[in-house]
Amino acid sequence: MTLIPANFDPGASPAESAGHTADHGAHGNHTLTGFIIFLCSESVIFLAFFTGFAVLKLSALQWLPPGVEGLEWRSPLAYTVVLVSSSGTIALAEWFLKRGSLWGFRAFWLLSMAMGALFLYGQAIEWAGLEFGFTSGTFGGCFYLLTGFHGLHVATGILLMGLMLTRSFRSGNYDGGEQGVVAASLFWHFVDVIWVLLFLLLYVWPA
Amino acid sequence: MTTAPSRPGLSVLIGLAIWGGLLLWLSLWMGRQAYRWLPVQASSAAPLVDGLFSFETAVATFVFVGVVSVMAWVILFNRAAKYDVSDAEPIEGNTRLEVIWTVIPLVLVMAIAAYTIDVNRQIGLIGPMEHLHGGAGGAGAAGSPQAEIEVIARQWSWEFRYPADGVSTTELHLPMGRRVGLQLRSEDVIHGFYVPAFRLKQQVIPGRLIPFFLTPTREGRYRLRDSEYSGTWFAANQADVVVQSEADYQSWLRRAAALPLQPGLSDASRDYALRQSRSRTSGYATVAPAPPPMVNVPGSNTLPHDG
Amino acid sequence: MTITPFDPGLSEVPQRQPEAPNGWKRYISFNTDAKVIGIQYIATALLFLLVGGLLAMIMRGELITPAADLVDRTVYNGLYTMHGTIMLFLFMFPVLNGLNNLLIPVMIGAPDMAFPRLNAAAFWMVPVFGVILMASFLVPGGPPASGWWSYPPVSLQNPLGHLINGEALWIVAVALSGVSSIMGAVNFVTTILRMRAPGMTLMRMPIFCWTALSAQTIQLIGLPALTGGAVMLLFDLVAGTSFYRPEGGGDPVLYQHFFWFYSHPAVYVIILPVFGVFSELFPVYARKPLFGYKFVAAASLVIVGLSLVVWVHHMFPSGVPQWMRDLFMVTTMLIAVPTGIKVFAWLGTLWGGKLRLNTPMLFALGGLFNFVFAGVTGIMLATVPVDIHVNNTYFVVGHFHYVIYGAATMGVYAAIYHWFPKFTGRMYYEGLGKLHFLLTFIGTNLNFFPMHPLGLMGMPRRVSSYDPEFAFWNVIASLGAFLLGVSIIPFLLNLVSSLVRGERAPANPWNAIGLEWLLPSPPPTENFEANVPTVISGPYGYGTGLPLVEHQEAYERALQQA
Numbered sequence A: 001m002t003l004i005p006a007n008f009d010p011g012a013s014p015a016e017s018a019g020h021t022a023d024h025g026a027h028g029n030h031t032l033t034g035f036i037i038f039l040c041s042e043s044v045i046f047l048a049f050f051t052g053f054a055v056l057k058l059s060a061l062q063w064l065p066p067g068v069e070g071l072e073w074r075s076p077l078a079y080t081v082v083l084v085s086s087s088g089t090i091a092l093a094e095w096f097l098k099r100g101s102l103w104g105f106r107a108f109w110l111l112s113m114a115m116g117a118l119f120l121y122g123q124a125i126e127w128a129g130l131e132f133g134f135t136s137g138t139f140g141g142c143f144y145l146l147t148g149f150h151g152l153h154v155a156t157g158i159l160l161m162g163l164m165l166t167r168s169f170r171s172g173n174y175d176g177g178e179q180g181v182v183a184a185s186l187f188w189h190f191v192d193v194i195w196v197l198l199f200l201l202l203y204v205w206p207a
Numbered sequence B: 001m002t003t004a005p006s007r008p009g010l011s012v013l014i015g016l017a018i019w020g021g022l023l024l025w026l027s028l029w030m031g032r033q034a035y036r037w038l039p040v041q042a043s044s045a046a047p048l049v050d051g052l053f054s055f056e057t058a059v060a061t062f063v064f065v066g067v068v069s070v071m072a073w074v075i076l077f078n079r080a081a082k083y084d085v086s087d088a089e090p091i092e093g094n095t096r097l098e099v100i101w102t103v104i105p106l107v108l109v110m111a112i113a114a115y116t117i118d119v120n121r122q123i124g125l126i127g128p129m130e131h132l133h134g135g136a137g138g139a140g141a142a143g144s145p146q147a148e149i150e151v152i153a154r155q156w157s158w159e160f161r162y163p164a165d166g167v168s169t170t171e172l173h174l175p176m177g178r179r180v181g182l183q184l185r186s187e188d189v190i191h192g193f194y195v196p197a198f199r200l201k202q203q204v205i206p207g208r209l210i211p212f213f214l215t216p217t218r219e220g221r222y223r224l225r226d227s228e229y230s231g232t233w234f235a236a237n238q239a240d241v242v243v244q245s246e247a248d249y250q251s252w253l254r255r256a257a258a259l260p261l262q263p264g265l266s267d268a269s270r271d272y273a274l275r276q277s278r279s280r281t282s283g284y285a286t287v288a289p290a291p292p293p294m295v296n297v298p299g300s301n302t303l304p305h306d307g
Numbered sequence C: 001m002t003i004t005p006f007d008p009g010l011s012e013v014p015q016r017q018p019e020a021p022n023g024w025k026r027y028i029s030f031n032t033d034a035k036v037i038g039i040q041y042i043a044t045a046l047l048f049l050l051v052g053g054l055l056a057m058i059m060r061g062e063l064i065t066p067a068a069d070l071v072d073r074t075v076y077n078g079l080y081t082m083h084g085t086i087m088l089f090l091f092m093f094p095v096l097n098g099l100n101n102l103l104i105p106v107m108i109g110a111p112d113m114a115f116p117r118l119n120a121a122a123f124w125m126v127p128v129f130g131v132i133l134m135a136s137f138l139v140p141g142g143p144p145a146s147g148w149w150s151y152p153p154v155s156l157q158n159p160l161g162h163l164i165n166g167e168a169l170w171i172v173a174v175a176l177s178g179v180s181s182i183m184g185a186v187n188f189v190t191t192i193l194r195m196r197a198p199g200m201t202l203m204r205m206p207i208f209c210w211t212a213l214s215a216q217t218i219q220l221i222g223l224p225a226l227t228g229g230a231v232m233l234l235f236d237l238v239a240g241t242s243f244y245r246p247e248g249g250g251d252p253v254l255y256q257h258f259f260w261f262y263s264h265p266a267v268y269v270i271i272l273p274v275f276g277v278f279s280e281l282f283p284v285y286a287r288k289p290l291f292g293y294k295f296v297a298a299a300s301l302v303i304v305g306l307s308l309v310v311w312v313h314h315m316f317p318s319g320v321p322q323w324m325r326d327l328f329m330v331t332t333m334l335i336a337v338p339t340g341i342k343v344f345a346w347l348g349t350l351w352g353g354k355l356r357l358n359t360p361m362l363f364a365l366g367g368l369f370n371f372v373f374a375g376v377t378g379i380m381l382a383t384v385p386v387d388i389h390v391n392n393t394y395f396v397v398g399h400f401h402y403v404i405y406g407a408a409t410m411g412v413y414a415a416i417y418h419w420f421p422k423f424t425g426r427m428y429y430e431g432l433g434k435l436h437f438l439l440t441f442i443g444t445n446l447n448f449f450p451m452h453p454l455g456l457m458g459m460p461r462r463v464s465s466y467d468p469e470f471a472f473w474n475v476i477a478s479l480g481a482f483l484l485g486v487s488i489i490p491f492l493l494n495l496v497s498s499l500v501r502g503e504r505a506p507a508n509p510w511n512a513i514g515l516e517w518l519l520p521s522p523p524p525t526e527n528f529e530a531n532v533p534t535v536i537s538g539p540y541g542y543g544t545g546l547p548l549v550e551h552q553e554a555y556e557r558a559l560q561q562a
């Protein structure tokens, strides 16, 4: 993963632990390390689903359910663009935070949330219009499993961002930068990268 | 295993040589014993598998007894005296030793691997163990002889069909000394086709037709066991395999074709009927067994067998 | 060595706290102290060892005669499925996480885990999924009965057709266990990477921490694959999808890949910390440094790498192509090399030492004996033609009980005895401990050795009845199993009576080297609090006379005064 920030430094600097005594519920300084480890692990679930998809597709005698020609890709592509560009807006939000502009941060942060929500809305529309269901063969199963599981991550991302947004209103809270913000934005990039792979698998890989 | 920089003395070298010699002798002896732990050899694959197993037993004995004898030595001769609380000589490691005991196991396991790949290839030649992977399978690799026997696995019975002769049985008959083609098929869950005396085993996966070849080499009656857990009566899903001379086999086929159809062997259906007749059972839910197949020759599950 | 001036901070070296805050009640509450959580894990795990063991006793009772006569076949199938599942997910993983919780923070000089609340949450999921799993005994139709692999299509058959059935509960429980383990793994890895005492570089870390780090890395990579596979299985079972249903175009063998991609590495999750325990104990009781520390540490990482690429050795008869069989055989065999490095390092440590054969040492030696035996049968299983013959026979059952009971569980016993004084503040009774060892060692070999000849003769596993030619060895195995049942009595007796009235333990009863032995027994909640020592040399300096930390004498003096 190339998303690992510079302050992720596993081997070195064991000295810091000497400092901790109080406040044992939250160790802010390790949150990011832990979160990155978690994300690496989480990506393996997607990897497992992707592999399952590929194996089932390659070995299928009949892949698409009877009567289904293929997936309509135009509007999903549009929503893909929305989701991918939200990776840019969230980076902008972080940039504003670093510059100390809390309002700039909030604006772009909220925009990213809105774009995520729009993507979810698009997904819901698409699901409603499909003529096959979860139990329509292995294709139907894979399609809903993959998009559903990813959608769940998008929703989680939006929730996480909402949490960070409300926290930003506590005064002085984000003065020294905030690991939660970095973590939420990492998660968002992760969700985007997964979607791009998913889009390639589901819509671009020829039937 | 001395790590002192001084050269090991003569007595140490002699001791090591005796230890190594004994170890080697014991390993070779165990290797020969290994054949006796296995069932009779009734297929062309069996001697190959047994030879490999014997070799592995020898290597395993060498490694295990080697390690354990060192442990026994230190337990006997390196115990601290009762009130001795001092530390021993602080030896932290020895790179030369590390290299030696990395290389020796590497060489040993690679030798086993090379031997195994060779056996694999030979077994492959006398009856391919290779099967379709993925996909709902066609009827076997091109150029391989046509399957003459269909093997159908069910919850919980085995059925064998000889389509060319119009025979169907729950006792597998095979001709001796000839390569036979089987086609394995399951009607419900995964089963395993396993004849210990043949040293061969294959999962029977529903949705696939699996070609399987073997060459029986010894006349006799052997057990065929379901080897992939298949539900409630898995343990009872067994049948007999009868290997006969080609002439006996052909005459058996002719006689069998003339016999009327009757319900074949299925301990599961019998038990299940019994269970249903009771008002209370002492167990948990189960799927119902498939009805016993209708066959010309049912065979038996209680005759004495050779392996 | 230079004489360092007295450090004023040391005047507050932690004092023993005989009655910790809120006493025993903290063990049944949402406590965030890793030492409390560690004991919670171990107590829960031992409870489930009794449950899993009791099921095994019934199974061995059934198997003492060829006919299926003691219990109904459906019951037997439920018993062995639950036995395997309970032993792995509710005994083995929790007990090892208990050791991780107790040992990692004190060994690296951290006050606690990196995420104490996450830690407590991960623990409390264990009783939750434990209850879910045990509840399957009560639902209509009974517990899951498709083996701990839960291979479809058998696992999808659901004879009664209820939505809530044993199998569904099994999947939910296993998935929750996975979530809990991932939470734990994130915590352990972060703690080891980020919270070591000053001066404790990675190459000065005790081997137990290396093996824990390796094992938890495997959890992080492997568990998600199992979880993914299990989610698809659950949908097939309750939602009517057909990922693994052949009649709907699905592929049952795909599940086997998902399952073993995790469940093979899982065996190294189990054995690696036990290697860590061996590496900690042999130096203490042989009074010598660990032989070849660097190689032993590196070997753990090599095992992690290899463990991820051998899973197909569980599927040789599933119809995998020849090239796959050869490839996975070679990778499997390669594991003998790093493992051998460790075994020989232990022998090198013992060689010329001054051995003290007390209970922990006996368990470690017995565990090593059983491990090497299991290792060489593992190599036999790795070779395809031999595996084709013995796959799914008792040979495999023998192999893995030698390693999982004979080596791993015995290693866990060794660890419990060795660190019992440290974390309870009481000494155990040596006589009872030795009796426990003797019964366990004899019972294990009597129980599990006969399974090898049985497997070679062709006796399948997972059977409730068998042909009469297998009766002889089965009787011996069952007698061995009952002996194991008896062996648990001195163990429990020892634990309980030592806790209640054992002699008070000094800070360092074994005269061992390590940060944990510089703390009082039991250590205070925050371990070293503000006085974290600075580590100045590698672990296991027996006989070298080198101090482990700066101001070592001051720490020792403070302990003496306490």
Ligand code: HEA
Pocket (backbone or CB within 6 Å): B063, B067, B104, B105, B106, B108, B109, C267, C268, C270, C271, C313, C314, C332, C333, C335, C336, C337, C339, C340, C341, C343, C371, C372, C374, C375, C376, C377, C378, C379, C381, C382, C383, C387, C390, C391, C392, C396, C399, C400, C403, C404, C408
């Ligand atoms: C803690 C658990 C544990 C451990 C450590 C191991 C270790 C090993 N296992 Fe085992 N295994 C299991 C638990 C474990 N296993 C379980 C639970 C199953 C069955 C699951 C089920 O089906 O339900 C299983 C099944 C299993 C199979 C599948 C069998 C089948 O179903 O058909 C195979 C096949 O290759 C195998 C191989 C090995 C090998 C090669 C090792 C190696 O790691 C061993 C390496 C160690 C040594 C070799 C000894 C020390 C080395 C030396 C002294 C150096 C010199 C040695 C030589 C030159 C040989 N195991």
Ligand code: HEA
Pocket (backbone or CB within 6 Å): C049, C050, C051, C052, C053, C054, C056, C057, C059, C060, C080, C081, C083, C084, C085, C087, C088, C091, C092, C146, C147, C148, C149, C397, C401, C404, C405, C409, C447, C461, C462, C463, C464, C481, C482, C484, C485, C486, C488
């Ligand atoms: C950590 C893992 C672990 C442990 C510790 C054990 C421990 C034991 N196992 Fe284990 N076993 C598995 C994991 C484990 N097993 C797995 C994964 C399977 C495969 C399942 C499958 O195929 O799906 C299996 C399968 C399995 C089988 C094969 C079943 C079959 O294929 O049909 C057998 C048969 O003998 C068996 C026996 C035992 C015995 C006798 C013990 C003993 O060591 C238990 C000792 C413990 C105790 C004895 C404590 C309890 C005692 C009491 C509560 C009171 C005493 C009671 C009396 C004296 C009556 N086990």
Ligand code: CUA
Pocket (backbone or CB within 6 Å): A017, A020, A021, A024, A027, A030, C111, C112, C113, C114, C195
């Ligand atoms: Cu306290 Cu990190």
Ligand SMILES: [Cu+2]
Pocket (backbone or CB within 6 Å): C263, C264, C265, C267, C310, C311, C313, C314
């Ligand atoms: Cu394995």
